[in-house]
Amino acid sequence: MQVFKVYFQIIKNNIPILMIYITVFIGISMAFSTSGQSSDIAEFTESRAPVAFINDDNDSALIKGLMEYAGEKSTIVEVEDNQEALQDALFFREVEYIIRIPAGFTERFMNGEATALEKTSIPNSTSGIYMEMILNNFLNSANHYIKYVNGITQEELVAKVTTDLTKETEVVISDYESGVANGSGMAFFFNFAAYPVIIILIFGITSFMLVFNDTLKKQRTLCSPISHSRLSMETLLANLSFTVIVWAIMLTASFVMLGKELLSINGLLWAINLFIVAIVGLSISFLIGSLIKNKNAQSAVANTFTLGLAFLSGCFVPQSLLNEAVLSVGRFLPTYWYVRASDEIGKLKSFGWESLQPVIFSYLIQIGFAAALICIALVITRQVRSGSVRQA
Amino acid sequence: MEICVKNLVKRYGNLVALDHFDLEINQGEVFGLLGPNGSGKTTAINCILALLKYDKGTIDVMGKPMSPDAYDTKRNIGVVMQNVAVFDELTVRENIDYFCGLYIKNKKERVGLVEEAIEFVGLADYRKFYPKKLSGGLLRRLNIACGIAHKPKLIIMDEPTVAVDPQSRNNILEGILKLNREGATVLYTSHYMEEVEQICSRIAIMDKGRIIASGTNSELKSLIRTGEKISIEVYGMDSKVIEFFKQLPGVNSVDYTDNKLTIKSQRGKNNLVSAVDYLKSNNIEFSRIYSELPTLNDVFLEITGKELRD
Ligand SMILES: Nc1ncnc2c1ncn2[C@@H]1O[C@H](COP(=O)(O)OP(=O)(O)O)[C@@H](O)[C@H]1O
Ligand SMILES: [Mg+2]
Numbered sequence: 025m026q027v028f029k030v031y032f033q034i035i036k037n038n039i040p041i042l043m044i045y046i047t048v049f050i051g052i053s054m055a056f057s058t059s060g061q062s063s064d065i066a067e068f069t070e071s072r073a074p075v076a077f078i079n080d081d082n083d084s085a086l087i088k089g090l091m092e093y094a095g096e097k098s099t100i101v102e103v104e105d106n107q108e109a110l111q112d113a114l115f116f117r118e119v120e121y122i123i124r125i126p127a128g129f130t131e132r133f134m135n136g137e138a139t140a141l142e143k144t145s146i147p148n149s150t151s152g153i154y155m156e157m158i159l160n161n162f163l164n165s166a167n168h169y170i171k172y173v174n175g176i177t178q179e180e181l182v183a184k185v186t187t188d189l190t191k192e193t194e195v196v197i198s199d200y201e202s203g204v205a206n207g208s209g210m211a212f213f214f215n216f217a218a219y220p221v222i223i224i225l226i227f228g229i230t231s232f233m234l235v236f237n238d239t240l241k242k243q244r245t246l247c248s249p250i251s252h253s254r255l256s257m258e259t260l261l262a263n264l265s266f267t268v269i270v271w272a273i274m275l276t277a278s279f280v281m282l283g284k285e286l287l288s289i290n291g292l293l294w295a296i297n298l299f300i301v302a303i304v305g306l307s308i309s310f311l312i313g314s315l316i317k318n319k320n321a322q323s324a325v326a327n328t329f330t331l332g333l334a335f336l337s338g339c340f341v342p343q344s345l346l347n348e349a350v351l352s353v354g355r356f357l358p359t360y361w362y363v364r365a366s367d368e369i370g371k372l373k374s375f376g377w378e379s380l381q382p383v384i385f386s387y388l389i390q391i392g393f394a395a396a397l398i399c400i401a402l403v404i405t406r407q408v409r410s411g412s413v414r415q416a
Numbered sequence: 417m418e419i420c421v422k423n424l425v426k427r428y429g430n431l432v433a434l435d436h437f438d439l440e441i442n443q444g445e446v447f448g449l450l451g452p453n454g455s456g457k458t459t460a461i462n463c464i465l466a467l468l469k470y471d472k473g474t475i476d477v478m479g480k481p482m483s484p485d486a487y488d489t490k491r492n493i494g495v496v497m498q499n500v501a502v503f504d505e506l507t508v509r510e511n512i513d514y515f516c517g518l519y520i521k522n523k524k525e526r527v528g529l530v531e532e533a534i535e536f537v538g539l540a541d542y543r544k545f546y547p548k549k550l551s552g553g554l555l556r557r558l559n560i561a562c563g564i565a566h567k568p569k570l571i572i573m574d575e576p577t578v579a580v581d582p583q584s585r586n587n588i589l590e591g592i593l594k595l596n597r598e599g600a601t602v603l604y605t606s607h608y609m610e611e612v613e614q615i616c617s618r619i620a621i622m623d624k625g626r627i628i629a630s631g632t633n634s635e636l637k638s639l640i641r642t643g644e645k646i647s648i649e650v651y652g653m654d655s656k657v658i659e660f661f662k663q664l665p666g667v668n669s670v671d672y673t674d675n676k677l678t679i680k681s682q683r684g685k686n687n688l689v690s691a692v693d694y695l696k697s698n699n700i701e702f703s704r705i706y707s708e709l710p711t712l713n714d715v716f717l718e719i720t721g722k723e724l725r726d
Binding site (some may be wrong): 243248 | 491495497506512517518563
């Protein structure tokens with residue numbers, strides 16, 4: 025395990041740099057979480073948060089019923105339907121929660137197909153979480169009727185659901201509320217966590233590769249009886265161990281920051297998502313490591329590349345607030361899918377196949393990216409290896 | 417035979433770095449590969465170690481064809497490259513342990529070997545030093561220790577004494593002889609003829625990718641016409657004097673440059689006395705006069721028409 029040993033010796037030498045990223049991350053997350061805790065539940069339930077509905081579907085009975093029900097718990101406000109106006113409204117707290125009903129929603133919903141409302145809220149907004157619960161209660165309960173009462177009309181459905189909910193609100197809530205309370209806030213934390221994870225992996229792994237693949241030292245290793253496959257195996261093992269360690273540290277940090285609520289299915293899904301994005305980070309690092317030749321290139325690439333990646337993917341600013349141009353670029357980045365999965369997990373209240381599907385889909389896309397990046401890196405290193413060795 | 421290279425051709429694009437290069441090294445030898453910079457020594461070594469692909473020829477090491485996956489052969493080879501290759505992140509001891517560990521899996525066995533190597537190159541006081549803190553000479557010694565700690569049967573060293581202070585250089589040369597006495601075969605390359613003369617039992621002289629002569633030190637010197645070289649420092653010299661020296665028996669060439677007169681003559685012709693007599697009787701002032709045996713540089717000069725050192 026010679027390679028393994030050197031690997032961690034090199035990582036050890038880079039701990040000061042790595043610590044900087046962890047510290048900055050924890051500092052920023054702490055700043056965010058304290059700013060979100062000021063409003064308390066009692067205050068806000070009475071305050072009836074301003075909510076906006078944007079209906080891209082037709083004015084069906086189902087949607088009317090939903091809006092009416094929501095209107096009892098909040099104040100519905102009108103907002104102009106364009107990106108800028110919506111962002112402004114959120115920013116100035118004219119509205120705290122925006123619900124967009126996609127075209128074809130009613131039809132799909134009535135047919136029992138998977139469909140969802142698009143929701144945007146101020147990060148860490150308690151009224152947002154409350155609104156989310158209200159909408160989910162309505163839709164979950166409606167969904168039950170559709171499943172079990174054949175041929176139910178929209179009007180009947182709305183009538184049944186509203187009476188149910190007004191009569192036994194308490195019961196219904198405890199029945200369906202199995203997700204985490206502060207889903208969007210936690211998602212926000214995890215979205216951000218991708219940044220330190222990736223940059224730490226890039227720094228650590230490329231530092232090792234720079235040192236280890238230095239032609240002269242590599243020659244020495246190549247002269248020894250260590251086989252090529254053994255060398256690759258040890259390197260891979262070391263890379264994976266480092267990735268797991270970084271993941272574990274970040275997960276511990278998130279437990280410290282977010283507390284017991286992470287001991288839930290949502291928490292598990294976030295942990296898996298974070299692990300997958302760490303593997304993505306590993307593959308990115310491997311690719312960068314096989315391209316760069318010196319320390320200067322390393323820090324330039326690591327910093328600019330990771331910042332760009334994080335911005336375009338919505339690690340810092342929620343995807344719902346990014347404009348369409350940014351998002352269309354983002355779709356070609358693995359971290360975009362990480363953030364997407366993370367946001368979805370924040371909203372999950374039930375864990376059936378249907379609600380998990382979008383999360384798993386985003387997982388798979390990230391894994392696909394990681395595999396592709398590693399293949400590209402392997403092709404590059406192979407070319408480097410077969411070239412001749414230049415001596416000074 | 418430890419190393420047998422036949423008809424090796426290596427091209428870098430249009431440049432022919434090795435041109436039908438042959439080499440035979442027997443067990444127990446300290447074999448010197450002597451040649452000016454750029455003559456192809458490193459290229460030859462990299463081919464022998466299967467680090468480079470070549471265009472033509474065969475290479476056998478310890479009786480088996482050499483290839484990148486000839487791991488059993490590699491296990492018995494120790495390599496000291498021309499450039500220092502150690503980890504800045506590891507201490508002297510850790511570096512030696514790392515490279516030794518590529519050959520010797522057993523940790524306990526390694527502890528002894530690493531200690532021995534540290535003593536051997538005289539780095540006992542620097543065990544915990546990082547390479548950045550070592551002087552050039554000490555760094556070279558570390559470079560050597562990393563290559564030989566596992567006690568290889570065949571040691572290949574590519575110019576291990578370049579840019580080394582005299583003390584470290586002597587330490588290194590003595591070390592090589594000691595390794596050889598302990599049973600190792602050594603292939604040693606250098607562009608310093610003195611070193612090669614000092615430690616090598618057989619020598620091959622190389623130029624432009626080709627071996628131009630090989631044999632023992634005295635065999636090489638007997639190849640050339642010069643057996644004696646007289647040098648005289650004189651100021652002011654006319655052509656008459658040069659003509660006189662040219663007709664002395666057995667003289668091959670007379671050259672006068674930079675106030676130095678060089679007379680090369682065949683073996684066994686002792687012309688020193690007649691030269692002194694002539695200068696005295698003609699009242700020609702000279703400051704120094706001495707006679708030398710030919711060096712490998714003379715061998716190189718006579719075969720290639722240029723100096724070994726540029
Ligand atoms: N990787 C390379 N690409 C192109 N030319 C090279 C390369 N390595 C060495 N050469 C050339 O091959 C010749 C022999 O070089 P080298 O084997 O390093 O000589 P030496 O070790 O005797 O100084 C030189 O002319 C050198 O410039
Ligand atoms: Mg060389």
